Amino acid sequence: MDSTINILDHNVINQIAAGEVIQRPASVVKELLENSIDALAKNIQINIENSGKTLIQVIDDGKGMNKKDAELSFQKHTTSKIKTTEDIQKISSMGFRGEALASISSIAEVELKTKTEKEEVGTYILIDNSKIKKNQPIGIKKGTSISVKNIFFNIPARKKFLKSDQLEMRKILEVFYQIAISHHNICFKLTHNNSNLYQLPSDNLKQRVIKLFGKKYNEKILPIEENTSIVNIKGFIGNPLDAKKTRGEQFLFVNNRFVKSPYLNHAIKSAMDNLINENKHPSYFIFLNTDPSLIDVNVHPNKTEIKFEDEKSIYQILQSTCKKSIGIYNITPSLDFSIEDSFEVPLHIQKSIPKEPKLSFNKDYNPFNLKKFDSKEDSIKLFKKDERNFVETVLNIDLNYAVCKLINNNSINIFDKKKCIQRIIYEETILKLSNGTQCKQFLIKPICVELNDIDIEVFNDNQKIIESLGYVIEKIEKNNIYISGVPNQIKRIESIQEDIESFIEEFKLGNNNLQEDLIKIIAKKFVKNLTLNNTSFNISETSGLKSIVNKLLNCKNPFIGIDEKPCFINLEPKNIFK
Template identity: 50%
Template sequence: MLNVIQLLPDSIANQIAAGEVVQRPASVVKELLENSVDAKAKSIQVIIREAGRNLIQIVDDGAGMTETDARMSFERHATSKIRTSDDLFRIRTMGFRGEALASIAAVAQIEMRTRRAEEELGTLIRIEGSDIKAQESISCLPGTNLLIKNLFFNVPARRNFLKSNSVEMRHILDEFQRVALANPEVAFSLFHNDQEIYNLPAGKLSRRIIDMFGKNYREQLNHCDEQTPYVTVHGYIGKPESAKKARNEQFFFVNNRFVKHNYLHHAVVGAYEGTLPEGSHPFYVLFIEIDPSHIDINIHPTKTEIKFDDERSVYAIMMAAVRKAVGVYNLSPSLDFESDVNFLSGGRGNSTSKPTGGDNRPDAKPITAAWATGGSAGTTAPVPTKERLPSRTDSLDGAAGKSFDLPKRPSVNNWQALFEGVADTERPAPTTDRQEEGGDWLGPARTPPPSSASLPPESESVTLGSRVNEWKEVVETAETLTQAVIDEDSIVQVQNRYLIAPVKSGMLVIDQRRAYERILYDQFHASLTTRNGASQQLLFPKTVTLSPVDFQLATELRDDLVNLGFEFDELGQNTFVIRGVPTLTMGENEEELFANLLAQLRADTGRLKLDRAESLARSLARRSSMRHVTRLTATERKALIDQLFASANPSYTPTGDIVTVVMTLDKIAGLFR
């Protein structure tokens, strides 16, 4: 019987290894940048053509290599960092497997020039598909100059699976950012098709962050530092108002190696203690220094996922470090114990006392609760002042509303509104216009006059109100809700977030924000499909500066963004001037809308396999629906429900979240058992 097992040739083995190491051009950039950093380079230049398909060139001024080392570097499992098995648990440099250059050489044409500073001549090596074509001595600058040409030239199937140039370039920019952030003491520059993308001088970490992400981060960075015998945490965190919906500006580095760790991200978000808007993620660049023996870096081929031997301790230290930074730099709202939040600048209920505080107004009067003004005939209600200088308490309220991008909350000076309809329960509650519109359930309840004709007999089921009998049609299930005609006075809004309407089978509950997301998605998708999105011209054009990654994305999606209703022109490097926005998004900050849409789209594109129209419609609908958590009039509530059930799928958002829920009478009755 013939033997069937044989050793693979080195060229095929290298191509198999390249499948793990070299997934796309960004993988090559990452490996070569890490090699340059390990070579103690002080300046690294990256030159890209056609998103890395045609050329990836890395030039550094590092230690360089001898002729023998240059030749050995392309052999499999050749490394300068491991001698014994114990060295595996003491690795602090980047590359160490010894497969990077061998794998790249198996699927590309490589030309390397390298020279040590103390030697007169350097070495030139040319390799194509693992075959060495030339090796000779040449005159060159100290350091290493690597050219990777025609990636996947001998594996056309792999080349066909590459995405568009803009997508591949975004991945290259992501890898470049991670290495540049981890090594602020090294100068980096990046060129794409002869255009400068980044020019980052060597300096401090804070300078590197500002140079990379923009000058607007200057006021949003706060230092974070915590040292323990087990682990050290340092870096910068962003203020809550700089948080974004998309999670793409969060960076963890363990021993200067970029990692992804959802567990630690949860610790950082938890440290902000509710100061972040719902669904937002803070900006942070955090470095963790720990003994390499306490981590396992071999759980993922790309080494971006690691495990700690004591994750709970790292979690607690990380949360404590971020929480300390949040408290020290007053990122979260705090109480002002020097001012009296219950009174204006007058005394504590004594109108004759000398005014104190920041207002210095003799006519300032204490706030009196509404229930206290009607108790006796001799009590006189205070005369409200029409305007006054802002106090420190008001400044706190205004800052909280602007910083956290939440629906505006009433001032703490209006605390008497909390007692309306509660303290004076013996008097019938006055009827206001807001109540007649079917207002919020937190307000006073309307009590209809008792009538014997309206009292239901004991044998019949009791229902809330009598308007149910006036419907033209009734609702059996969620599938037949689209045929219901609901009286607008029957729709109640709760906490500016939910709409509730009685139906025959029980009670219909609608998530207001998700309903808007479904409606806006249908309209945006229709605009992209028909290519006739309505645009509202801006009276004063707005200028927005983006990161190089988002700038590349906007350039790629220009036609689709125009179909949505955006009108913008390029205005210099990484800058656009916005002249028009979709009519459905009027009322928003145009610069934030455009920038956040691109950030959200980038996050969705990396996570979901969707076409451009679908991704754009989803991202813009989710972004625009956030501002619709607000109070609606009775007519607006009715219109929202009508538009929702005119949709093709009113029960779910485009991402699959539930929009409507029907609580049956049996389920409601079960709540009281």
């Protein structure tokens, strides 16, 4: 009987396995750099061409390989780093699976040149589709050079899934930052298409951070240190008051390995509790050192996920270490009196988990039972002068609330004046931004927004969208964007840096409805920063209150405030006295 099950060819097995280890050029960079580090290199050069799509070359001055090891290194499950099961319990090297080079050579053309201290001549090996095509002696210095060319040349489906050059290069830079920070004593040089991106001498951690992210980090980071029986903590946390909207500079290393841990990230952020806004992200460069037998790095093939035996204690120690540093350096927020009378939701409310409104209300309530309130046509009416009068009587209750009765309707409506105004201005702003009728305000002097290398790439990719919102970009010089005009709705010029950062976060999320979402962000920001005096509404006189209700009832979504809570509630006497 014919069998339908095939035993896969060695090459196919390798290619499937490679998918786990190598997802994109950045994964190759990570694996090659980790190998150079394990080989105790002091100098590492990385040459990239076309964002790694055509060439990734890593040259190191580490211990190199002899001829036999060089040949073996490309075979699956060959490693010099562990031997027995016990070794897995106490891994101190970056690599240990013996998989990276085998995976890489199954999805790209690889050229290896290597020599040890002892050998007179080195070894040159050329590999194509996992097969050695050339193997000959070569005269080189001690160390290893590996060139990986035309990644995924033999797997068109994977090649097709590579993203834009900018995005792939950004991913490479992310890996480069992770390794350059954790190994600040190693000299790195990074070139892209023959131009020099970074040349980093051996440095201490702080200097390395400054060389990568700019001089401003000199004042922006606070040292942290704690030694306990389960973990030693060292590094820097960014001043919480400088926290950014972008998630960029968050680096956590466990035994010098970069890890992603939402749990520990939470520990760091919660240490800054009252000093940091919910939607901002602190920067940090933190090293946890612990007994290798207390962690499991084998949870994910990329080794960026890690499992601690006693995660709860690590959480608490990390949190209190960060708190201590913030205490020592006496970071307290300065009060911004300019927003005292603003619509900004107080910090303590923003932080609390939103509760269901206690009063039940009908979201679709329409005082006249007319369908038209949610129609687009009607929302446009909002901006026409011949506004329809819906209000029969209106009465002020206090500074915040008023009641009204509508024409031809026997129920009473209570409304939150500020929230209603916010809703009106929010929708008005969205409309103006969407149809391009928003006015720009030109600044007397351009404002400089400074972004890191990754964020500037994201900005460049999306510059047109930002400009279409009303931002005027005068020039971009390296990591500085000079903005000479902003949408008229932006009132706080000081927040431009923050605004641009929050857009970049949205771009990174790769949202499909980007333009629409950005417009909502700008509109919300504008409304939040408004003070009552900046609006044309008069909330103490009957005519002003009537105008609020009339405008509100012309909104697309009239009964919900921009905080998603009701702003206009209807009470039917017959239902109340039931």
